Amino acid sequence: MAFDFDFDLLKELTEERGVPGYEDRVRDLVREELETTTDDVRTDAMGNVVGTIEGDSDYAVAVAAHMDEIGFMVKHVTDDGFLKIDALGGWDARVLRAQRVTVHGEEDVTGVFGSVPPHTLDEEPDGDEEVGDRVVDLGRDAEEVEELVSVGDLVTMDQTTVQMGDSVTGKALDDRVCLFAMLEAAREIENPDVTIHFCATVQEEVGLRGATALGVDVDPDLAIALDVTIASDIPGVSADKHVTELGDGAAIKLKDSSVITTPKVHKRITSVAEEEEIDHQIEVLPSGGTDTAGFQNTNGAKPVGAISIPTRYLHTVTETANGDDIRATIDLLTAFLESEDGEHDYSL
Template sequence: MAFDFDFDLLRDVTETSGVPGYEDRVRDIVREEIEANTDTVRTDAMGNVVGTVDGDSDYSVAVAAHMDEIGFMVKHITEEGFLKLDALGGWDARVLRAQRVTVHGEEDITGVFGSVPPHTLDEAPENGDDEVGDRAVDLGRDPEEVEELVSVGDIVTMQQDTIQMGDSVTGKALDDRVCLFAMLEAARSIENPDVTIHFCATVQEEVGLRGATALGVDVDPDLAIALDVTIASDIPGVSGDKHVTSLGDGAAIKLKDSSVITTPKVHKRLKAVAEDEEIEYQIEVLPSGGTDTAGFQNTYGAKPVGAISIPTRYLHTVTETANGDDVRSTIDLLTAFLDSETGEHDYSL
């Protein structure tokens, strides 16, 4: 099937590099898109981008999606020219074996995570003992050339294309670029809102919701809606009670994760909007993991918050996978919710 959204833009934002604190390249794309569809745009000292659409009232809504992807920083270069890395974000080191990376040194160069061939192992590997610090990147170059091209502190990102796979899209950094994309698509559609809307592309979410927490002070919204991916473990070997969400069942309306319990009246209105507009949705109860929702809830005093999630399989790998219809549903739900926000809904408890 052909996706009912701008797949080229989604591919651009997912394939572009941008780890926590170094979101520069993806930020350039985001800022250009936001500038075209909002009244004013600014970037703060941390690198958060805020595009504002002025409404007819002083009531304001912040919509947030994070730009950063998990990645690495070079911490050591061995005498043989191999790179040792420090993680930026949460990695399961087992998924790194035999993967390609891009090292952003004096120039962008390709490397690979090496692994010992099974033919030479004296005993079966202990898969549970892997740590990122134990992995090494091979650049295929002699040590002298490596020293010229790479320095301690350089950034390393995973190397992967974003492609269509059946009814789904798969690639790296769908967390959270697919939601960032959904926000950008909603910004294209919002023209004359009743309330002021701040479209916020945040930084450093993967290392502790840092960008949203700082931004909550500056923006100080009356209502905040965050967008992030969520677990879809609807795959062989995982029992139904651990699926959280399922691909193809629609946008996920979050009730909780480990960082936030969303405001009941907000998630009830999200459900009502979805039903009125006949938008497919499902309910998300996430046992662990945090999102930018929490960064806005209590940074500058108590705030009503909600969250819309895109179900995604294989999170924090280079084969993250989301369903095209779920992406469309998320764009439609966010747009309909913002279009119908008057600033007069009572979200108080």
């Protein structure tokens, strides 16, 4: 299957490194893209990037997707040259065993999360592992490690992004696949009726901090957030816990743990999907927050909506999304924004 979108850009975005608060490398890519597709690009003090397409109306819509990925910060270097780390974002320590990482010290160096061979274990591993229990091995002696690494240096997972059947798999699809969808929509939209702010946010993984701050400066009339959502449609998980299904289209969010989307907004997103015959499904997410809430909580009451890309194996290095779902999300976002004229009544 050949994907109907710019896979090379998606690969570049997902393979780049950018943990919360240190999204610089991703920000450079985003600015480069938005400078060719929008009328004005700016960066605020937190590092959020906003590319604006000026419409004929004073009505403004903000679209947000976050740049940061979960990662780590070095908190201690042992006398033997091993690194102890602190999590930046939510990790399940079990998925870290024997994974390769990059430590961003004086230079980028490769490391691995150490793992005790099963041959030497006297009992089964403790299921209550903590990220702080893991150590990173750089394969160097302590003296060399001390020259290369300091407390406060960043650590990211090392993984490539590849096509796997009809899907894409790699690290940081959360949320670079949605960041990609937003950038593609900015490329495809021409002469909108309303002003559109395409917002690449920071620090979502540590509490929606970038979007909350951004909402003060941008202050839109309507906000639409893009993020991945759970697709647990795999063996061993009951159907009621799937949330979404890979291949069933873009997910239109009704709720997550941070927000209940405005009913008139998600109904209009749904009507656009139906009119344009874009594959879509409804998302009711029991846990997990998104940038949607950042806009709703900043400058008072705002109508908000959200479109999600179903993704398996979230917060691992093998996050997996379906190519048709990615294309459907780009199409739905583009169609919604092109049909927004500022006259829709989202009041309750």
